[in-house]
Structure formats: structure tokens, C-alpha cells
Amino acid sequence: MLLIRGLCAEIDGKPILRGIDLEVPDGEIHAVMGPNGAGKSTLAHVLAGREGYQVTGGSARFDGTDLLALEPEARASAGVFLAFQYPVELPGVGNANFLRTALNAQRRARGEAELDAVQFLRHVRSELKRLAMADEMLKRDVNVGFSGGEKKRNEILQMAVLRPKLAILDETDSGLDIDALRIVADGVNALREPGFSALVITHYQRLLDHIVPDRVHILADGRITLSGDADLARRLEAAGYAGLAAEVA
Amino acid sequence: MSAALAALPRGFLARYEAGGGRLSGDRAARAAAARALAAGFPGPHDEAWRYTSLRPLAEHAWAEPPVATPDPAALLARFDAIDAPRIVFVNGGWREDLSRPPAHWRRPDRAGARPGTLARPEREPMVALNTLFAEDGALIELPAGVDGGTVLLLHLALGTAEAPFACHPRHRIRLGAGARLALVEASVGEGVYLHNPVTEILLGEHAVLSHARLQDEAAGGFHLATLYGTLARGAHYDGFLLALGARLSRAEAHVTLEGEGGRVHLNGGQLLAGTQHADFTSVVRHAAPACASRQTVKSVLGGMARGVFQGRIEVAREAQKTDGYQRAQALLLSPDAEVDIKPELEIFADDVKCSHGATVGALDAEQIFYLRSRGIPAAEARAMLVRGFLAEALADIAAGPARTMLEQAVELWWRRQQP
Numbered sequence A: 001m002l003l004i005r006g007l008c009a010e011i012d013g014k015p016i017l018r019g020i021d022l023e024v025p026d027g028e029i030h031a032v033m034g035p036n037g038a039g040k041s042t043l044a045h046v047l048a049g050r051e052g053y054q055v056t057g058g059s060a061r062f063d064g065t066d067l068l069a070l071e072p073e074a075r076a077s078a079g080v081f082l083a084f085q086y087p088v089e090l091p092g093v094g095n096a097n098f099l100r101t102a103l104n105a106q107r108r109a110r111g112e113a114e115l116d117a118v119q120f121l122r123h124v125r126s127e128l129k130r131l132a133m134a135d136e137m138l139k140r141d142v143n144v145g146f147s148g149g150e151k152k153r154n155e156i157l158q159m160a161v162l163r164p165k166l167a168i169l170d171e172t173d174s175g176l177d178i179d180a181l182r183i184v185a186d187g188v189n190a191l192r193e194p195g196f197s198a199l200v201i202t203h204y205q206r207l208l209d210h211i212v213p214d215r216v217h218i219l220a221d222g223r224i225t226l227s228g229d230a231d232l233a234r235r236l237e238a239a240g241y242a243g244l245a246a247e248v249a
Numbered sequence B: 001m002s003a004a005l006a007a008l009p010r011g012f013l014a015r016y017e018a019g020g021g022r023l024s025g026d027r028a029a030r031a032a033a034a035r036a037l038a039a040g041f042p043g044p045h046d047e048a049w050r051y052t053s054l055r056p057l058a059e060h061a062w063a064e065p066p067v068a069t070p071d072p073a074a075l076l077a078r079f080d081a082i083d084a085p086r087i088v089f090v091n092g093g094w095r096e097d098l099s100r101p102p103a104h105w106r107r108p109d110r111a112g113a114r115p116g117t118l119a120r121p122e123r124e125p126m127v128a129l130n131t132l133f134a135e136d137g138a139l140i141e142l143p144a145g146v147d148g149g150t151v152l153l154l155h156l157a158l159g160t161a162e163a164p165f166a167c168h169p170r171h172r173i174r175l176g177a178g179a180r181l182a183l184v185e186a187s188v189g190e191g192v193y194l195h196n197p198v199t200e201i202l203l204g205e206h207a208v209l210s211h212a213r214l215q216d217e218a219a220g221g222f223h224l225a226t227l228y229g230t231l232a233r234g235a236h237y238d239g240f241l242l243a244l245g246a247r248l249s250r251a252e253a254h255v256t257l258e259g260e261g262g263r264v265h266l267n268g269g270q271l272l273a274g275t276q277h278a279d280f281t282s283v284v285r286h287a288a289p290a291c292a293s294r295q296t297v298k299s300v301l302g303g304m305a306r307g308v309f310q311g312r313i314e315v316a317r318e319a320q321k322t323d324g325y326q327r328a329q330a331l332l333l334s335p336d337a338e339v340d341i342k343p344e345l346e347i348f349a350d351d352v353k354c355s356h357g358a359t360v361g362a363l364d365a366e367q368i369f370y371l372r373s374r375g376i377p378a379a380e381a382r383a384m385l386v387r388g389f390l391a392e393a394l395a396d397i398a399a400g401p402a403r404t405m406l407e408q409a410v411e412l413w414w415r416r417q418q419p
């Protein structure tokens, strides 16, 4: 499903990604861990099409198409979803209107029928309920005045409503309380089936207790330095990045 | 001062000598007005007119409004949904056939209802013109304790480029102690004309006036409105002005808080495109203790448009515990749009809380990316953010006819901008 080969990217001439090789097959959930500043968010942003990065080498293919050649909105319609590490506030833009506009824009781009207000509300309400979120969240402006945890939950609501094929979750667990963590994990696990893959960026084993990954990758200094099964995250938790590097060496 | 600015009022004065408006003020006011105009219109060296030039007025020979006017039905139609008493003026003259007047209103007349005493023709040039040429207007006077509900005050202008005309209505709103009124005012039109209203507002103790104004004048129109207000103890003036029409517009407000515990809101929005110029100028004078003034002005400027916000807060020595707040926010949609923001504080009391702030910027790239990452195309993403900015400007207006009218105007403006 997602195939990244030798991906290099710079910010203002400063190399951040230095040859990422990563494959996430259909139906699998992979975790990406790594020290602060390693380039995890940069990888997520480059995949989602954020401006400000120069891709200087390598490729990223999604279901066979060249992801990097698409506009951000086309990547979304193709099924890529990024849950932001720092969700953005949109004053004056209502959450319900935002979700419906996004869903219908994607459906339009895929040649599917748009949902009317009633169909949309039915759809979004059932997802809200599943995520134990209050209907009131829909009436508020997108992320404005949301607590840190509410913002993260709102990202997961968007994911649930938009039903992507590939979800990239950038530290969605940080700032969540224990119950919210479980809810978010359940939200991801609910989508776990053929046709859905996820790249879960996290610093903590805690999340991976709930979303057990098929593979764990360690990203350090712009490269994937180590990959393994779910147990790798546990070893990392015990030894730390430096300790693990010593263990492996 | 340029020749055009100096000569401009002379044309008006010549017409005045041939006979002024029906309501021309008392002898002293007339004399003051004539003197002010004889000195010419203010130029850029006049601090109050630094960012807004009256020079474009000189491009037209302003005549009296035509006696016979075309049918204003099309202009009126957009207010059909507002179910409230209405006072309708066409080209500055009251139209009985189109009005459904409220109780407690009358037209000013020479004998009983001269223009009030708040206006200062000697200071404000457009007020000087109004003083000489005022023909008609609305006087709304609510006795103490009366709730006047909602009243719609409409100004329709039907001009042509061939025969530009000027009208100078003079209005007065006076609320007795504890009286309440929601005044919804709109100015719309077609063609080329100058609409130069002066409004005096007198609020008795604990009176409450909410005053929503829509300025959606014709693209070739000029709108130069001056408002004077005075608030007694505990009175509340809640003003909102949305300016999106006219080639050149200025809304000037001078409000004095005379009694303890008064509150004034002078909020506004500007939506400008092309070569439009809109100016929002205010002077709020805190003359009594424990009063609050609030001002938030939001501007969306596209094309080569220019928005101006000048806000002055004056706090007298006795006005302790003053709470004054001013904020200007401008969204520039094009590199050629411009905004001038000039806040001024003049404080003579020592125990006050006064602040002002301004933010000017383009649409936020991070916000655009967030929307696009959800599948929303770039153009639609930008549109959503602009509308969000506008929605915020209207967010504090209570749901009701005023809010609906303003939201519809924003919607209409937005559709006009789409290619």
C-alpha cells in the first residue's frame, strides 16, 4: 500500500530526511518511534504534501501512484489522512461544516455522490458516539478553545468520518488521558481490516499496548535505523535509544 | 491643500446661497457650517483626514435628488424578510407609501425639531454640508421605560452616472430612561450619489440601544456618515457597522459617556475589493467613572482596496475605573490591498484599564494546509477561512433580524467576489 524508497527531504537546504526506506503493506499497522527532532513529523508532512520541504531524492508510492506528485487535497481523496501532532485552530469555521465540506470534497473527487445534511449528520453522530464525544463538539469552531486532548480526539473523529486507506497518526497519544487513549486506540482498531493501514508515530509503548503494531521502526537522524516486531518497542522502553543502539551494535 | 479640495465646497456653497435645505440649522449653526466650508475640505495634513481623501467627490457636480424616482422595489426586496416597522427614505426623502412607521416617530420640521445640538458643523466638514442641506430625516423618541422593539430604517438611493445627486438626511434617536430599541439600518443603492447622513443619539439613564448598520451602497456611491452619541448613567449603546459598498465611505462616530456605568460598543466589519476605500473613525470620550467601551473592527481587503481604522479613546480626569478596549484585525487577500490603523489613547485619569491591539496579515498557510489535507481544494479552503474570519466579526451580534440581514449581506458580497 505505502512504499517509500530512499526518501530525502530538506528544509531551507538543511537535510532532514536522509534516505527513508519504509513499506506498509495493506492491512498492517506500523509504528514509528525515534528521538525528538529525528524527522518523524517531517516524514508525515512530506507524505501529506505540506509546503516548505524540498524532496531531493527517492520516492513515495501509494497504491502504485506517485504520492509526491499529487496536491495535498488529491492525496486526501486518494485515501491518505494525517492526524496532526499540533492540530490547527480554525476560528469561525464550524466543526460540522468543516467535516461535511471535507467529506463531500473527497467524495466529489472520487466521483461518489455527496451526502446531504441529514445523511451526513447520521454518519457523524454514529462516529461521535463510538468515540464517546459530545455532539456539542460539532457546533464549536474547529479546535478553537479545545483542550489538548480534545484536539487529538477531534483528529480521530475526522479520521473516523473520512475513512482513509492510510492514516498517519503523528503523536496522537500525547496529551491524552488514560480513558481517551483507550478511546483513540479503539477508534483505530475499529478500522483495522484489509484496505486500511496506519503509520503510528509515538514516543510511548503505552499506545502500542492498545494498538499492537505489526512492525516497529526506529527513525533516527533522518533514517530508519532499526525495524522489528512489536517487541522492539518494549525493548526500547526498557533500554532507551542509546541503550538499544548499544544492544544492537 | 490641493486646489480641488479647496474649490470643492465652493460649489456646494453656491448652491446654498441659492437656498439651503428645509431643515438648515439655526443661524449660528448655519454660519459655522458656511465658515467651515469656506475654508475648504481638509487635506492629508489634517490629522483626522490623513488616510481618507475627499478629493474623489470633486469628480462630480452634485445636484439635488431627482424629483421623480424610479421604482425601488428591487432594492427593497432584500429586506422583505424583516418583519418590523420600517421607515423608508428614497434619495433622502421619506416615502410614506413604502413605510410602515413605528410608534414614537416623526419627521423633523423647521419649528419643533431642529437638528440637535450634538453635531459640530464647525469641526466636521461633512456635517457642515449636512447642516446646510438637510431636508428630511427620522426622529425616533421613546418615552421612559418604553420598549420600542425592532425598527428598520432604510435608505434607498437610485441615481445614474449622468445625474449624480447628493442627499443629507438628519436623524435623531432619543431614548428616555430605561427605554430600549433595536434599530436596524441599511443603506443600499444604484448609480452615482452622495449619501451624507448625520445621526444624533441621546440615551437616557439605563436606556439600551442596539444599532446595526449595513452600508451596501452602489459601487459608484459615496457614503459619508457621522454619528454623535451621548449616554447617561448606565446607558448602553451597542453599535455594529458592516461596510461593504460604496466607492468611498467613511463612518465617523463621536460618543461621549456622560454618566457613571455607561457602556458603548462600536464594532464593525469592512469587506472591500477593487479600488474601494472605507474609513471607520471613532472618538469615544469617557467623561464619567466606571464606563466601558469596546471596539473590534475586522477588515477583509482584496484587490487594491484600502481600509482605514482610526480609533481614539479619551479619558477625562474624573473618569476613574474606565475600561477601554480596541482591536483591529485585517485580512489582506492581495498584495496590493492596504490597511491603515491608528489607535490613540488620551488618558487623564490614573485608575484605568485601556488597551488596543492590531493584527494584519494574509491567510494563514498552516490553516490552508490543514483544510487541504482533509481533501478540500485550495480555493475552497481559502474561501472557508475568509468566511470564518467574517463569521467571527458577526459572532457577537444577537440572533435576530440584524444578524440575519448582515449575514445575508456577507453572503451576497462573497458571491459577488466569485469569478
Ligand SMILES: Nc1ncnc2c1ncn2[C@@H]1O[C@H](COP(=O)(O)OP(=O)(O)OP(=O)(O)O)[C@@H](O)[C@H]1O
Residues within 6 Å of the ligand: A011, A016, A034, A035, A036, A037, A038, A039, A040, A041, A042, A043, A085
Ligand atoms: N520549519 C523548519 N525550519 C527549520 N528546521 C526545521 C523546521 N521544521 C523542522 N525543522 C527541523 O527538522 C528536524 C526534524 O523535525 P521534526 O519535527 O520532523 O522532528 P520529530 O521527529 O517529529 O520530533 P518530535 O519527536 O519532537 O516531534 C528538527 O531538527 C527540526 O528542528
Ligand SMILES: [Mg+2]
Residues within 6 Å of the ligand: A040, A041, A042, A085, A170, A171
Ligand atoms: Mg514531531
